[in-house]
Amino acid sequence: MTDVTCFTADCKKSKLFWGLLALGGLVMLSTLSAYFYIEHHGHIVTGMNNQIVWGLPHVFAVFLIVAASGVLNVASIGSVFGKKIYKTRSPLSGLLALTILAGGLAVLVLDLGRSDRIIVAMTHYNFKSIFALNMIFYIGFFAIVGVYLLTLMDRKLKPWSHPVGFLAFLWRLALTTATGSVFGFLVARAGYNSALYAPMFIIYSFAYGLACFLVVQTAMYKWSNIQIDENILGRIKNLLAVFVAASLYFTAVLHLTNMYFAKQWDFERFILVEGDTYPMIFWLGQVIIGGIVPLLMIFSPGAAKSPARILLASLLVIVGGHAQMYVTIVGVQAFPLAIFPGYAETSSFFDGVVHPYSPSTLEVMLALGGMATTFLLTTVAVRILKFLPIDRLDQKH
């Protein structure tokens, strides 16, 4: 006999669970329809062109890839540096590292001109290419973090969690170094070509990853009606503040360095003051919404007692992270390439002019697929396995 009534709390949660899956599934469906439409018609149906070659899908994808390596930081602090309150959070941190990376890579692959050749990308490597090295780092990340999760969740393998956790920590540092270098190694573009991109992306990843972790943790606690201890929340929020402040610091150093070089003045004027919508996205999105406001919220009186305020601060860091990626990826491409420095250039190929970009709806649909992938994988995983961080308050942190 089937029970059609639904009065118990468990039954209601089960319905909610399926509702969440359906929601994620719908977004994923729109992503796949956008993908097949673009695959059939070509990228002509997107806002991307020969000037802005990487658009909104890359903004979302790179954000997720950077956040994936950063979210593992929580586990690293537990396993590598032995902090108790982070140890209980290690399995969730490892899980999110995998699901967020899967989301980021999904968008990156779906936006390829020839995504059907993914097997070519997996079998042909140009080892001089930082992009190819990134692929190796991604695959290695899945393998190492997968094993790390096993050591965290299997009692027999527990002793291995420290060395494997250490390897995962080193691997994630290498991965984010490589992700930052995708931009740092581009010699020709005024906005890139800086070794600072590698450490700056690592710092960004710390902030974005922890913000993503806090959002998921808050949702899971809400789901399970668990109140987080204010001492623990206080410590984690302070860590987020350190990462957000460090991100602002690295951003300031990058721009101050550029402002010292006369050849970079035009670019800095473009990205910080005059250039289309980019200065607004930089100052309002990246600096104020993604940096200063979260810092003020984190340090406001009583913040440790207010998970809702920390949740909002984390969401703002995530919004700011997308603004940063938009400025870093699209803004830098919008600035005209100086083929003949010291000359004004004109041609039929849009030399010497600021390149406009307006993402199409299809790109938005494609870009959201990364979040949907992460959401679906995480929701299923936390439902079937034990990832909820439970603090034993009698233990010393």
Added chain:
Amino acid sequence: MTTSHKPDRRDFLKTGAVVAGAAIAPGILFYGIAQGRAPEEGASSLVRWGMLIDTSKCANGCSACVNACNHENGLSGKTGPQDSQWIRKLNIKHLQTGIEHNLPMLCQHCANPPCVDVCPTGASMKRADGIVLVDRHICIGCRYCMMACPYKARSFVHEPLSDQNPDVPRGKGCVEACTFCVQRVDRDEQPACVEACNADGHQAMLFGDLRNPESAIAKAMKAYASVEVRGDLGLNTGVRYQGI
């Protein structure tokens, strides 16, 4: 009833001509093939193809090179933001003195090409003779080479293509750029742009082997000052400009 038939002279000549034609034609065809470069014979590193462009001879408003390129390689010639342009006329004006130059801008066929360095699959590659190409079979359309090229020389194919030139296969979702008309160079011909510029009487583009001291381009580069575009990047470009 039997009839005797004597072949007349006209029939004999006709049959003879057909037989002779059938016998000789393949011989001529095979001779042509035998004289061409064998498919297994790769490009030689003893040669480095290059181009010298004299900006003082490049006429303002002339687009003979662009049109010839489009025709040879089957490009549409459209100039929207999503259309391919393998060569374009660039007008540059000095910000302080105001002096202007016109020049064709194309793939510079660098000896140290950033596009080849960044390509994850090795689809962007440099032939032994210095021609930088995209292997359309393993290009995944990631566009990282377009981000890396200092000359904006590459285009991404944004839509399905039809009526292609069989010598120049192109494909939706792949990146492409000037090939120095490799299909012509391998037949010992000049790139289409150079031929068109010469046919128009401008003689602004000189193509040849940079490694051969007796070639016209090597001699010209020895006689006149020429520059690499963005020489500060140290890419050792195969295309050089004179008069800037």
